[in-house]
Amino acid sequence: MKKLLKISIILLLCLCIRVKGETYYGRLRGGENIGKIYIKKKRADGFTHYMTANFIYLDDKLVYCLEPYVIISGNLVEFDVYNKYYNLSEELWNRVKKIAYFGYNYKDKYHDHTADYWFVVTQVLIWKELTSDEEIFFTDKLNGNKISLFEEELNELRNLVNNYETLPRLNLKYDMYLGKEETYTDERNLLEYYDIEESEMFSFKKEGNTLTITPRKVGRSVIKYTRKSINYGRLPIVYQSNLDQDVMETGDIDEIVFYQPILISGGSFNIKKTFTENIDKYTTMGAKYNLINEEGEIIKILTTDENGIINIDNLPFGKYCLKEIKAPEGFIIDDQLYCYSIDENNLNVDITLYNKLIKGKIEITKVYASSETGIMTPEVNVKFGIYDESGKLVKEVTVNNDGKINEELYYGKYVLKQLTTTDGYEMMEDFYFEIDENEKVISKVIADAKIITGSITINKYSDDKEPLEDVVFGLYKENKLIKTYVTNNEGIIEIKDLDLGKYEVREIETKEGYEIDNKIYEINLTKENNFIKIGAINKKVVILEVPDTYKNV
Structure with a gap:
């Protein structure tokens, strides 16, 4: 009946979650003494128990006692086996687990609890956690006076338990930038106990309590920190029996996981x-x-x-x-x-x-040959249009006094079209060209303009419609004789390839027996009227016969 009331209350509270474990038969016993360390326990009702510190075993298993005032029987008894102690609240059980974990045999960079006396420190702190209104202390001898012993160790163990769920303080920025390395140091010196989960979003390097993060991808992410306590590879084991002390084997404690959200941004061009x-x-x-x-x-x-x-x-x-x-x-x-x-x-x-746009140049030299001299002459003041490939007029240019066009043009395909011409000359054919290289020069001499010429045909015949041969005509320009022409046997003169312009045709010498024609024929050869036909009539000379009656008068 030593625990019936307490167990009944816990059962009522935990009935819905307590699961019966396996059964274990074993003998609980005290082991070898741990130096000259003495402990006294005083219950509130006056019950006192004093002892020499020693290891406690369940068969060959090192265990901690969970009931400060229950005396170990040393008998072979049946134990119910659980992975938690249902007699305690969840909060208190978690503390007891941590005391056992960080107690005897715990070792890290800053702590070494492998000395035997750490078993005593651990056991005493477990008892202190389980008894709120009772005294448990060290004495100078068996059942001796209270002394101050292992206070520093007890505080060290308390701090490990109390700080286990304390999170590192890195002051990590939420906003991070792609490729920008950031280094943070944990103010609480706890980071080294945590593992950080790999992520495709960032790379990291952890050295002690310093964390360096380099974001690798844009977006929202989290940094996952996990503190794992896996020195034993199993949970704590609780052995409970109504016939003996309840005890526990140390096991791993719950891992601590927390997340740090981050937003990774990148730059842009x-x-x-x-x-x-x-x-x-x-x-x-x-x-x-x-x-x-x-x-x-x-x-x-x-x-x-x-x-x-x-x-x-x-x-x-x-x-x-x-x-x-x-x-x-x-x-x-x-x-x-x-x-x-x-x-x-x-x-x-x-x-x-x-x-910069590709820019080139077109250089055009415009000349024409005189029909009279054959000499090439600059064709000045003639206008040209430069059109792009869509047919849009880009520029209108005029040939200068040297007969040249010099124009800069940007990249593209063009056509040069003659818009005006010198009287007597035809327009040139369209000239296609392309500016496709910077500083390209298109040079062209245009000298193939066709001269528009005129012709004059003279039909010479008598007043009785007979052709007159060997009649001489003169072609005049600006009152100067250019050339003389003689009618053929058909009475015809054909004057071809004349420059356009104004001329005069005069009869210079006629056929014997005919009167000379003194008429001046004024001719104006133009593009619109470049063929002129003249019909010229000569009258016969009339010889009057003198009657005989007048002869020798």
Whole structure:
């Protein structure tokens, strides 16, 4: 009946969760003494128990007593086996487990509890936790006077238990940046007891109580910290019996897990490609750039969209350079290297990059040959139109006094069309050309303009409609005789390949027996009227016969 009341209360509280374990038959016994250490226990009702400190075994298992005032029987008894002590509250059981875990045989970088006396320290602290209104203390001899002993060790063990669930204090930032290494030190010196779960979102290095994190991907993530206490590879084991002391074997305690949320952001380049000439027909689409990191490695090839824009996000902190490897169509490639840094002060970098349009030149020399001399002469003041491939007039130009056109043009396909011409000359055929290289010069001499000539046909006949042969005519220009012509046997003169203009035709000598024609024929040969036909009539000379009656008068 030593524990019936207490056990009954616990059973009522825990009936729904207590599970009967296996049964174990064993003998609980005291082991070898631990130095000259003496303990006295005084219960509130006056019951006193004093003892020499010694190890306690259940057969060959080292155990701790859970009932300070129950005397070990030393008999072979039946024990019920559990992985928790249902006689205690969850909170108190957790503390007892931790005392046993951090007590005898615990060892880490800062603590060494492998000395035998640590078994005594651990057992005494367990008893103290289980008894709130009773005294348990060390004495100078068996059943002697109270002394202060192992106070430092007891406090060390209490601190380990109390701080087990205390979390590290790293003051970790929530906002982190891709590629930016951050180092934090735990103010509480607890981090070294924790493992950190690997993540594709970041890499880390933990050295003692210092944590260095380098974000690798953009997005929300958590850093998972786990403190595992797995020195035994099993849970604590409780052995309970109504015939003997309740005892426990030390086991692992619950792991501590906590999470640190983080938000990883990256930098960005917002690139706008433009050009200084600002001509609507051209576009900066299709420019290509190498994105180069600090190590000189090409990490990406960027291409401008239809608006000449490149947006690249999620860039880790660092220095980057942009190198154009392909210019937009019609532009000169930019050989300059542009470098920028992504950091907290320059997270989103706006960049404007320029290209120059390919520019060339057309040089036209316009000449024509005189129909009279055959000498090439500059055809001045003639107008030409330069049209783009869509048929839009780009420029209207006029041939200068040297017969030349010199015009700069941007990249593209063009056609040169003659708009006006010198009187007497035909327009040239359209000339197609292309500016596709910078500083390209298109040179052309246009000397094949066809001369528009005129002709004059003279039909000479008598007043009785008979052709008159050997009649001489003169062709005059500006009152000067140019050339004489004689009618053939059909009375015809054909004067061909005359320059357009004004002429005069005069009869110089006629056929014997005919009157000369003194009429001056004024001719004006034009593009619209370049063939003139003249019909000229000569009258016979009338010889009057003198009657005989008048002869010798």
